[in-house]
Amino acid sequence: MGEAVPQSAAKEAVLTVNNIEVVYDEVILVLRGISLEVPQGEIVTLLGPNGAGKSTTLKAISGLLKTEDGKVTRGNVTFMGENITNRPPEEIVRKGIFQVMEGRRIIEDMTVVENLRLGAYTRRDRGIRKDIDMVFDYFPRLKERTGMAGYLSGGEQQMLAIGRAMMARPKMILLDEPSMGLSPLLVKEVFNIIRSINREQGITMLLVEQNANMALHACSYGYVMESGKIVLDGNREELLSNEDMKEFYLAGGDKERKSFKNIKSYKRRKRWL
Amino acid sequence: ADKIPVGHLAALTGPTSDVGVPYGQGIADALNYINKNGGVNGKQIEFETVDYAYNAPRAVATYKKWMASMKPVAIQGWGTADTEALVQFIAQDQVPYISASYSGHLTDPTGKSPKTKAPAPYNYFYGPSYSDACRGLVQWAMEDWKAKGKEGKPKFVHMGDNHPYPNAPKEACAAYAEELGFEVLNPIVYSLKPADAKAQCLSLKESGANYAYLGNTSGSNISLLNSCTTVGVQTQYLSNIWGWDENSINAAKEAGNGVAWVVGAPPWGSAVPGMKTLAAISRMSDSSGKSERPLHYIRGVCATFFMKDAMEMADKAGGITGPNIKKAMDQMKDHVPAGLEGVCTPSTWTAEDHRGTTEVSVYTSDYKDGKFTMTKMATEDVPRRAEWLGW
Amino acid sequence: MSDPTSLLQVSGVSLSFGGVHALTDVTFEVRKGEVFSIIGPNGAGKTSMLNCVSGRYQPQKGSILFKGQEITGMRPNDRCTLGIGRTFQNLALFAHMTVLDNIMVGRHHLLKNNFLNGPLYWLSRAQKEELRHRRDVEDIIDFLEIAHIRKSVAGTLSYGLRKRVELARAVALRPELILLDEPMAGMNLEEKEDMARYIIDLNEEWGMTVVMIEHDMGVVMDISHRVMVLDFGKKIAEGLPDQIMDNDHVKKAYLGEDTEEPETSQPAEEEVA
Amino acid sequence: MNWNLLIQLLINGIIIGTLYGVVAMCFVLIYKSTRVVNFAQGEFLLIGAWTCWALLVKFELPFYIGFPLTLAFMLVFGILLQVVVLRPLIGEPIISVIMVTIGLSMFFQSLMGMLFGGFARPFPTVFETASVNVLGLQIQTAYIMSLVISVVIMIGFYYFFKHSRTGLAMRATAFNQQVAQSLGIPVRHVFAAAWAISAMVSALAGVVVGMVNGVSSALSFFGIKVFPAVILGGLDSIIGSIVGGLTIGILENLAEFFDAQWLHIGNMYTIAPFYALVIILMIKPYGFFGTKDIERI
C-alpha cells in the first residue's frame, strides 16, 4: 500500500457508514451522525479521545452493539452494497467483517490453539492447521503457552486476539486498539503484520488506534472523532501535516518532542466542537 | 332460605393427590347430592373446595381465611399434619372438623388419657383410627402366622416416610405388636413420593421381617412393591387404609398380589342396600353412571353423610351451629346414614371417645391378566382400651 | 537492616506456574518518594511482580519487605491497610457500581462504620464519617477530572475513562506506595500527557511513591526516576532512564531497534512518543 | 458386618448412580454451552416419560417405534422451547434465564398434571425379562439399557466437546456470548442444539425411571436430586457428571447401609449425600473435574 491514495472515493467503498446515530439502553445517545467510508483493500484509521465513540462505531458496524443494549437508531451501514444495519453479529461475520474487540476478549478457559481454531469458526477449508502455524510464526511466544489462555499476560492475550482475527481470513477486519499493551518492539511488528495482511491478502481494515503516529503511517485515509461526531478527516498526508493533529495526536510533529515532565496545565484541550 | 357454610379442604394436587382426588370427589358429589335432594332440612349447603396440595401451612392459612370470611359451621378436611395443627384452632372456634386423617391423636375429646398430646373435642373421622387399623392388621398377622403353623416370634416392621401421617400409628402399633408376641424391628423410611426404593427393599430383605406395615399412600407403595419384588423380598405386606386401592392394584400388577390392607367400605358394586344411593351420588359428577368409584370415594361420601345427619339433628336441637353439630355427633350410636346401609360402617361417637369404630376389615387383592379381585380375609375387632384413647 | 529511605525491598523473588517461570530471582528496591518504572517485553513478568507485591500471588522463593516489614505471607487486604494501592492492567473496576461508589470502596480500610452502626446511619456516626470521606473522594474526582462521570455506572464507560477511574480508586486508598499497571494503555497522546501529569502530581504533591509498568518509552523516560527491566522473568537491567535506553540488551529485546524499520519516514523512537 | 447387604447396596448404588449420571449429563450439557442452570430438567424427564407412555399405552405403539418417536418429539420440543422462550433472552443476564427455567418447570409440571393426572401410571411391559441378575442382585432390565446407552452417549459427548467445531463453539458461547457472536458463532443455533440434545437424553432417563417406578409427577424431583451429582463431578465436566452420579448413588446406598445396620435414624438415604456434598466441596471447591475459575488480574 506504499502509495498514498489521494481520496477515499478513489476506490470503490466496501463499507459505508451513513450518518448513523447510536443509542445505548434506549436513552444514552452516543453517536450523533457518523459517516465514513472504507475503500476496498485499504486501511482506514479512526482516531479520537477516550469516550469519543470509536469503539461504539466499530460495534455498530459489526453488530455487537446489540449485545450491549445498544442500537443504531438512524442512518445505515452498508457492506459491499448490502444493508447490514442492526443485523445480528454472527451474520455480519459470515458476510466477512471480523472485529477484534478492545481489551483482548479472548476465551479464557480455552487454550491458545482452541482460541485460534474458533477464530476460524466460519471457515470450512483445510488450511486451518497451516494458519495456526502462521500465527505462531508471527507470535512465537504464544506457541509455548499451553495452559488456559486466561493465564496469558496482557500482551500475550493481545497477540492472541490479533492472531484469532488472522485465522478468520475475513474480507474486512475492524481493529480496536490492536497495539494496546504491547511492547514497542511488538507494536512495530503488529503494524507490520497489519500491513502485510492488508497487502498480501487484500483484507480491508478499519483501525481504531491511540497510537496515532503508527496508525496514520499505516493508513491511507483517516477520520478523527470527538463526542460522537467526526470532526476531521483526510488522507494520510493531510492529517500528518495538520497542525492540530500534530499538536494533539502526534507530539509536535517536526518540532522537538516536549517532555511529559514539563506539561504543566491539563486544560489545554482544543475541541473542534 | 339460609345457607349452611361448609369448608372443604382437599389434596387434589401434591404428594397425596393419588388418593385425595377420589376422596374429595366423594365429598363434593355427596354435598351436591344433598343439596339436590332437599338439602339439610331444606337448607342448602354452601361449600368451598380448596386444594391445599397436602401442605399443612397452606391448610392453616386457608382455615384462617375462612374464619375471617365465610365462617364455616363445619369443615371436611384431609391430612394428618394439617388436621392436628388445626386441633386447637377449631376447638377455640368451635367448628366441627371431619378429617380424612384417622390419626389416633384425634380421638380423645377431653384429654383425659395420659397418652393424649392435646384434647381434640371438635375432631371427627369416619372409620378406625390409623392406630387401631394397624393394631387390627397385626392382630390379623398373628392369626395368619399361627394359621400357617410357623414357629417362633414373627418379625414386624413399620415402614413409611417421616411424616405425621405414616408416623401417627408408629408407636401405638409397635407396642401392640410387641404385646402380641412380635419382634418389632427398626422402622424403615421410604419417601411419600414415588421413587426407586431398592435400597430400602434390600434393608427390608436383610432384616428378615415377616410382616411389613406400609404407612404411605398408594402411589409410593406401588414403587416400593415394584422395587421389592425385583430385589426378591418375601414379606407379608400390611397396608394402611390409604396405601392400597384399585388404582395401585392395577399399577403394581403381580407385584402387589397378596397385600393385606384395611378397607373402610365395601368395594364398588357390592351387593349391599346402600349401593343404590351411592350410584345416584356418583352420577352427580358422572352422568353416564358408568364410572366405578374407588374405595376412597365411598369413604368420602360416608364422611359427608355423617356430617349431614348431625346437621339435621342440630337443626332440630336449636340451629345449625358448630357446638350443636358437635353435640349431635357425640350422640350418634351405631349410626348409619339413611340410604347408605351396608356402605357406611355403623359408628359411635361420645363426648368422651371419638373412636367411631374399632372394627377393622382386612382385605387382600389378586391381580392376574389385567383383572383383579379383592377378597375380605377377616374382620378384626380391636379392643377399645381406655388407655389407647388419643394414641 | 532497614534503610529509612527504602520503602519496598524485594529480594530473590521467584515465581513459577507449572513450567512457566514468571519470575526468577528478582531483587530490587524502591525508595521513598521515587517514581520507579518496570519495563520489559510482553510476558516478562511485570504484572506478576506487582501481583507479588500486592499479594495476589505468593512467590515460591524470596521475600518482600514493605517499610521494613515482612509482607510475603500477608493477605492482600491487609497489605492495603499498610499502604499499598494499585491499578490493574486488565480493567478491574466494579462494573455495576457508579464511579463514585467505586472510589468510595477505596476508602474501605479508612472507614470505621460497619454493619452494626452503618444501618443506624443517622443515629450513629456513620453519616458524618461517610460525608467526611465523601469530601476527600470529591477532591480526588476533581483532581482527576472525572466529575462529569461521577454518577455513571463504571461498566458503561469507555476504556480510557475506566483507566482513570481505576487510578482514582487506587488513590482513594491513600497509599504510600501506588502500583500502576500500564496506566496509559489505550490513551492518545493528549490523554497520556494528562495522565503523566497526574502521576507526577501524585508523586510530588501527594507524596506517593510510584511503581509503574508502562510500554510507552517516552513516558517512562520522562517521568521515572529509575527503571528496571525484566525479560523472561529475570531482571536484566536497572538504572537511570538514560542508562536503560542505552542498554543494548534493552534496545534489542524490548525496543526492537535492530529489527526491520517500519515503512514510515519517522524514526522509531518518535513513533511511540 | 453384613457383607452381603453391603455389596448388594453398592451394586444398587452403581446402577442408580448411572441413571443420576445420565440426568446430570443433560444438565452439564446445557450448562456447558449456555451457563444456564436448568431447573426444568426434571420436567424434561417427565415430559419424555409421559410422551412415551402415551405412545405406548394410548396409541398402543410397540416400544421400538414409540421410543424413537419420543426421542424425535423431544428433539423438536427442545428446539421449539429454544425458539419460543430462550431465544428472546439471548444476551440477557444468565440469572434471568435461570429464573425462566424455573417458570418452565412450574408450567410443565402443571401441564403434565393436567394432562395425565396425579396418579402413577405403570409402563407397559417392554422387556421380556423384567430383571437380570448381576452379582447376585436382581436389576431391572431398563436400568441395564440406560447404563449401556448412557455410556455410549457419554463417550460421544466427551469427544464432541473436546474435538468438534460445534463443541468448541458451545464452550465459547458459554464463556461469553458476546465474544462468541463476534467470532461468527450462531449463538441461537448453539442454544437450540444444547436444549434439544438435553431434552432428548432426559427423555431417555425419564422413560427408564418410568419403566421401573411408573410415570408420575414425582419423576420431576429427579431434576433437583441430581444437583449434588452435577456439582460433585464438576458443573462443566461430562465425565464428572457420571462420576458424580455414581458417587451420589453409592453414597445414598452406603447411608442406607449404615442407617439400617447401626444408626437407625431413618431418612439417611436422602440426606446423607448432602452432608457428603458439602464436605467434598470444602475439599474440592470445583468438584472432582470442574474447571477452576481463572483468577487472573
Place this chain on the structure above:
Amino acid sequence: MASGHTMMRCGEYRTTYQADTTIFPTPMSRYFAVGSVILLLGAPALLNAYYLNLLIQIGYYGIAALGLNIVVGFTGQISLGHAAFFGFGAFASAWLNSSLHIPVFFSIPLAGVMTLLVGLVVGIPAGRIKGLYLAIATLASQFILEDFFARADWFTGGSYGAMAAPFTVFGYTMNTDQRYFYVVLFYVVVFFLLGSNLLRTRDGRAFVAVRDHYLSAEIMGINLNKYRILSFGISSLYAGIGGALFGHYLGYVSAEGFTILLSIQFLGMIIIGGLGSVMGSLLGTAFMVLLPEVMEGVVNLVGATSPDMTQALAYVKEMAIGLSIILFLIFEPDGLAHRWKMIKAYWKLYPFSY
C-alpha cells in the same frame, strides 16, 4: 428546597453531599415513600381481611426477600436455602416463646439473631466455594435444615410442627389481621431503612465490590471471607425476622412450609424485582404474592363446580404462574426495579428523552 416551586425539575440539582447521599434520590421519592407509609397506616381501617392478608404476606416475605437480595443481588452468591432460614426463624421464635417463655415481642428479634448465627455457620463454605458450586452447597443446607426441622422434636415439634402464640404488647394481643398488620408494617419500615443504610455505607459497598470483582476487591482492602460469610449472616437475619413474623401470624409452623419450592420463590421475587435493588425486593415480592391471587381470581371467573375442575384449575393456575414468570422475564429481564427506573428517568427528563 422546601419552598413550593412549580418549575419542573430537569436533571439533578444537589448542593450538598448529604443531599446527594440520601436513600431517596429525589424529594419526590421521599414524599412518595413517606406518603405510602402514612397511607398504609390507614390500611386496616380501609381494606378488608383479604387485602390485608395479602399486604401482611408481602410484608414478611418482603423482609426475607430483601435479605436474599443482600446475599444474591448485592454480594453475588446464589442461595437456594433461604426458605430454610425463613423457617428457622419461625421455629426459633415459636420455640423461644413456648419453651423459654420469652414474650413474642422479644422472641421475634431474638429469633432473628439466632438465625443470623445459623446463617454465619452455613455461610462458612462461602469462604471457599464459589458461584454455582456455592449455590448447590446452600441447596444442601436447605435439605439438611429441612431434615433437621422434621426431626428435632424438642425444637420444632418434629414432623408435626409447632404452634406459635400470637403477638402481644402490653397485654394487648395482636391476633387479628387488623392489628398484626401494624407489627409487620413496623418491621418492614425498620428493616428496609436499616437495609438501605447498610447498603449505602462501607460494608454495603464491600458486598457489591465482592460481587463485581472479588479479586480487585481484596486488593482494595476488603476481607473476602469476612464479607462473604457476613452477607449470609445478614441475609439470614432478615429471613429469620420474616419467618418469625410469618410464624406468629399463622400461629402454626411446620417444616412443610419451608421447602426448596419456597426458596425458589424467594429467588423469583428478587429476580423479578431486580437483583441488587432494595425497592425491587418489595416489588418482586408483591408480584410473587399477588400473581397466584390474580390467577386465582381469573380462574374463579370460570368457576369450579367439582373437585375435578378445581384440580384442573389448580393446574391451570400453576401453569399461568409459570407462564407469567416466563413472559415477564422475556419482556423485562432486568426486573421491575429496572422498569421503575426507566419510568423515573423518562419523567425526569421528559419531554427531552435522551
